Amino acid sequence: MIAELQSSIGGDVLMGLAQAVGAIALCAAVVTLCRWQAIRVGREAAASMARGLVQMVFVGMVLALLLQGSLLIGSLILLMMTVAAAFTAARRLQGLDGGLLLCFWAIAAGAGTVIAAMIATRSLRADISILVPVGSMIIANAMNACAQAAERFRAEIVTHVGQIEAGLSLGAEPAATVAPYLQSAVYASLLPRLDMMKSLGLVWIPGVMAGMMVSGASPVYAAIYQFVVVAMILAASGIAGLVVTVLMRSRVFTTAAQLALRPTEVPSGSRASVPIESERRL
Amino acid sequence: MTKTAKSDDLGDAATLTDSSGAGESRPRRAMTVLETRHLSRSVGQRLLVRDVNVQVSAGEILAVVGPSGAGKSSFLRLLNRLDEPTAGTVLLESRDYRSIAPRELRRRIGMVMQTAFLFSGTVSANISFGPRQRGEAMAPTQIATLLERVGLSGFSDRDVGNLSGGEAQRVALARTLANAPEVLLLDEPTSALDEASVRGVEELVLGLVQERRMACVIVTHNREQAVRLADRTIVMEAGRIVAAGATREVLHDS
Numbered sequence: 114m115i116a117e118l119q120s121s122i123g124g125d126v127l128m129g130l131a132q133a134v135g136a137i138a139l140c141a142a143v144v145t146l147c148r149w150q151a152i153r154v155g156r157e158a159a160a161s162m163a164r165g166l167v168q169m170v171f172v173g174m175v176l177a178l179l180l181q182g183s184l185l186i187g188s189l190i191l192l193m194m195t196v197a198a199a200f201t202a203a204r205r206l207q208g209l210d211g212g213l214l215l216c217f218w219a220i221a222a223g224a225g226t227v228i229a230a231m232i233a234t235r236s237l238r239a240d241i242s243i244l245v246p247v248g249s250m251i252i253a254n255a256m257n258a259c260a261q262a263a264e265r266f267r268a269e270i271v272t273h274v275g276q277i278e279a280g281l282s283l284g285a286e287p288a289a290t291v292a293p294y295l296q297s298a299v300y301a302s303l304l305p306r307l308d309m310m311k312s313l314g315l316v317w318i319p320g321v322m323a324g325m326m327v328s329g330a331s332p333v334y335a336a337i338y339q340f341v342v343v344a345m346i347l348a349a350s351g352i353a354g355l356v357v358t359v360l361m362r363s364r365v366f367t368t369a370a371q372l373a374l375r376p377t378e379v380p381s382g383s384r385a386s387v388p389i390e391s392e393r394r395l
Numbered sequence: 396m397t398k399t400a401k402s403d404d405l406g407d408a409a410t411l412t413d414s415s416g417a418g419e420s421r422p423r424r425a426m427t428v429l430e431t432r433h434l435s436r437s438v439g440q441r442l443l444v445r446d447v448n449v450q451v452s453a454g455e456i457l458a459v460v461g462p463s464g465a466g467k468s469s470f471l472r473l474l475n476r477l478d479e480p481t482a483g484t485v486l487l488e489s490r491d492y493r494s495i496a497p498r499e500l501r502r503r504i505g506m507v508m509q510t511a512f513l514f515s516g517t518v519s520a521n522i523s524f525g526p527r528q529r530g531e532a533m534a535p536t537q538i539a540t541l542l543e544r545v546g547l548s549g550f551s552d553r554d555v556g557n558l559s560g561g562e563a564q565r566v567a568l569a570r571t572l573a574n575a576p577e578v579l580l581l582d583e584p585t586s587a588l589d590e591a592s593v594r595g596v597e598e599l600v601l602g603l604v605q606e607r608r609m610a611c612v613i614v615t616h617n618r619e620q621a622v623r624l625a626d627r628t629i630v631m632e633a634g635r636i637v638a639a640g641a642t643r644e645v646l647h648d649s
Contacts, residue, residue, distance in 0.1 A: 278477055279512035279567075283525040284502040284574060370497040371477060 223353030561592030
């Protein structure tokens, strides 16, 4: 394993570092151009680039070690990625009890289903060196869809408290009062993925295809495989968006069918802005 | 007996019910439909509604008046359980409302809010919304009759986006009435309307409460409106009742 690591820190690494220097030089030129227009981003750009380079070199070294490991290690890596993704997405759900768990289940359901389907259909080899990079791509997209759907759903509910409570006051099922907002939230979370699918090959040639072609695969097969990956990303995103909003729906109402996610009751005139309260569930 | 109470704790709610201040033309009150017992709600350290005891009978209108932030709307929201009491309870026809399924409870205790909050679509779709939630269809003739009663004949196919404020509020009222509620809660229903529309809605409410023998609770900041509509009035301040009794006496005294 160590020998493998040493071999990966060979000539390729030196060549990579030289390319990184070239990229940094180009960025420095842009920073200088910005300075000419009194836009001062030099310090921040330097810090960001240094941090990015160190992080990526570190990740590369860790992966060089891990990719020699078993499928179990690969699965654990994907699980850790899912947990990290849930933490990131749950930031959009502050104030809602159990937001972290909702996001975890949504991302796990989306990414897990799709990765399992890809392995079952042999679109993805159960090999850690392929499973981890492709899986991480799917998890990242499921995370984005989950966060976008959750944030949109929450915003729609808070904006439409009056309509929702009017429906409740007329004896409607809580789920029926938020159905239009759930639909629009899931749709909105899928839009970037749908646009990505539409522009595939026309506006951009994604990384997987480019990588496969660089490593000598047939361009036609690489293109079809890229379509498969983007379609799976769309599927994972759809599942994650649906699961998070459906789980949220059960949390935004109490068992007495009261809307829990609503502006705090404050006597009018006593405070300019009102936070969102999440009442104790009954 | 007509009696005006002014106290932090009004004690036995029956004294309020007995103190009917109905005008001579109003019929004698029937059975108590809605009763609150030590009804309270607090959020964090704030007491929004504190130990409110009232009774409302069939065919009676109770006005709730008081300054902004007095807890009037918070009190009204507790009555159809849009919010949960932190102490006390509400009885609907002598039954603790927590033992009634929330959807059934809200069908029986209808509420019209300050803003109409109509659902996008036609007037008829809004009117039939409540029955539709229970899997019941409303016949076009039933919708037409209801619209005629609220002064909106021929509005059935209109898009709600084209209604005036007064028309929208009448549709909201008709939509609530389509559920045939026993109690009607009105939260400042005319606060956004012009004077002519206000009078129209008031006459409508008076007529409907008498016809349908509903118990009605109306929150209003307008004392003249309380005089025009309500048999009895409670005045709320800082979440509690500070005066209660026949409307003219309560509002004159306070």
